[in-house]
Amino acid sequence: MTADASDVKAYGKDSLGRLGIRRAQLLKNLQHFVVAAELGSFHKAADRLAIVQSALSRRIGELEIQLGGRLFEREPTGVRLTLAGEALLEDASRILREVDLAIRRFDLIDSGQVSLLRVGFNGAAMMFAPIPDGLQRFRSTNPTVELRLTPMLSEQAFQALATGAIDIGLAYELGYPHALKSQQLVLDDLALALPEHHPLAAKAELVVEHLDGADFIGMDLAQSGLMAEKVAQALQSSGVAIRVLMETGSTEATLSLVAAGLGIAFVNRSQSGRHPPNVVIRHVDGFSVPLPLKLFWRAEIETTVLLRFVETLAGQFEAAGRVV
Template sequence: MELRHLRYFACVGEAEHFGRAAKLLKIAQPALSRQIQDLEAELGVALFDRLPRGVRLNAVGRSFLDDARRILREVNEAKLRVERIAAGQTGTLRVGFGETQAWHGAVPDSLRAFREQHPTVELELHAMASSRQVDAVSSGNLDAGFIFSLTKPPSEFAHRKVARHKLVLAAPKDHPIMSLDSVRLRELRDVPFIWFHRWVYPRFHDRLIRACLRDGALAPQIVQQVTDHATMLSLVSCRLGVAFVSEATRWQCPAGVALRPVDDLNFSLPFYLIWKKNNSSTLLREFLENVWTVTNARDS
């Protein structure tokens, strides 16, 4: 039994006439009659009562017509799903990002634009550290990830730089350091710091320490180590110390925390969008176009 048998049967069953059905199907009536006979022979039962003028579905035929319609409908829906996926109109796109990127800028703007243009797509969003995103994109668990990296991403990835954020000082608003006209590293020598654990971002940790130690400016007094920006800002708000954070955290700062540039801290965080070079997903291609549009608009 093939799909054409079901289509022919459904048309004859609805028209209850071989001649009219043949015209609708644009085939010869004798050929249509043979197809229905072949179907009945395969099923081992008659589906129609033959009348002097036309045919009429019998009880078995009426039941089989319901099944034939359902099968044809499901096949058509499956075909449409495939076409929509191929056209990037539906399916699932999995994107990772860092917490500080989600508040403002290229990440939320790109996601918002993609959602508006693809309302039927399932968008899986995963907030995770950059190192975990690299592993997830490499293994195929993510289609793309917005990561912070001080070096270009590994060669297995295609990538685009989407932003560069400077490091600034986060401190309680009434901290004495905030009363200065400008802040330099040497003025932070006796100030307790909250810092990232080295194992979270080893290269970032080491380079930031070196930047502070340059020319003997600052050996930071680290009193607490954390794993994420949210905890860091919370502890600054609790007055446990100050911290160097991305300028992007201004969108999630607690009410009692202020951000200040440090004049002689020349340190910035490049953010990239990465994806596997061999990922041929239409949805990914559509998402990348959204990111290009958003980042080009911001750069212009």
């Protein structure tokens, strides 16, 4: 049962209606509070709001009752915020700005002047130059489209697509079950990251058998379970067993631990340009985990804007000669 369904069951429709009214009253009272706080005078605030001072005082009183504390100290020359009132002013100003922004954004999108495209992207993919180049090109050629970019791991992107939290995902195909449309951009793979003074770093060639018994920094199973499973299967098929000393949830954390000499790790080959100076990235003969990098989206929300985004990024990879 969803949270909304639980609320309906717990409170009933009438209670939800009253809750909505209370929220509306709270927002209105916050607006009056902010004006009074900024002007430091109920009289001046009432003039600004075009209401009588007694109505403003009543609004502030309602807000103090709703919050359970005093917001102003009354003084002969006006009003002064309490410590709690100062804290509320910062939050209330931000809330009202966000409400205004939401209304303006809705009006622009509703009128067709601005479109919104929510993109979840795997940070490792940004190391491919066509990605940032493609984003810049899309922005310049689609100035009325608002791009909302959110970094997330591939498995998180599939979950976000399923719930509708994002419109399109830039993610690696890991075998996650889905019925999504997709466009492949490039094929990545895994490579080995190790400290420059590690014994394996001195070998002219690395083969998968060299990894047997090595101390590894693994992937967080809660966030990257499918990727970890692919790695385990590839090693097992080669008859290699490794020791996972710790797990991390990001490439940055993994490379930092490798740089500290705490173990070696598999990272996307595309990360070879972002590793610390005392870390080397090596190919391992006999070990491969192909990682197709794709754009994913739900067919039912396919729009002209979304397809233009797909075409733009795919076009950048074509121009770079990197489509697989």
